Amino acid sequence: PQPARAYHIVRNELRAYSEELARKPEIVVATKMDITEAQAGLEQLRQALAGQVDQILPISAVTGVGLQALCERIWQVLSACRDGKAAGQTESCTPAGRRADRRLTGARPEPTPDN
Numbered sequence: 001p002q003p004a005r006a007y008h009i010v011r012n013e014l015r016a017y018s019e020e021l022a023r024k025p026e027i028v029v030a031t032k033m034d035i036t037e038a039q040a041g042l043e044q045l046r047q048a049l050a051g052q053v054d055q056i057l058p059i060s061a062v063t064g065v066g067l068q069a070l071c072e073r074i075w076q077v078l079s080a081c082r083d084g085k086a087a088g089q090t091e092s093c094t095p096a097g098r099r100a101d102r103r104l105t106g107a108r109p110e111p112t113p114d115n
Helices: 003-017 038-048 067-082
Strands: 028-030 056-058
Touching: 003 038, 028 038, 038 056, 056 067
Parallel strands: 028 056
Antiparallel strands: none
């Protein structure tokens, strides 16, 4: 499917699986930006998802373009979750189905029977 349609399919499947999970912060990434038609596709995706997503990060694993920005965005989201400041979120960033004591602390949790 077209990228915008694929986005909506994934979001609907996620919501059907877990409303709680669907409310978690998301990072939308446009991949394969090294392909010739990619820039036009990115602009179409941005127009199709305008007002639905805050940002679409373009990346290319082949050329490395955008990977630093993606890593920085991931860090921002994780830091906001750790600090309890996830903008626009109605739920905490604690992984769905996990205990609150496993919030993002930088430390690896001790193994338990459920993980």
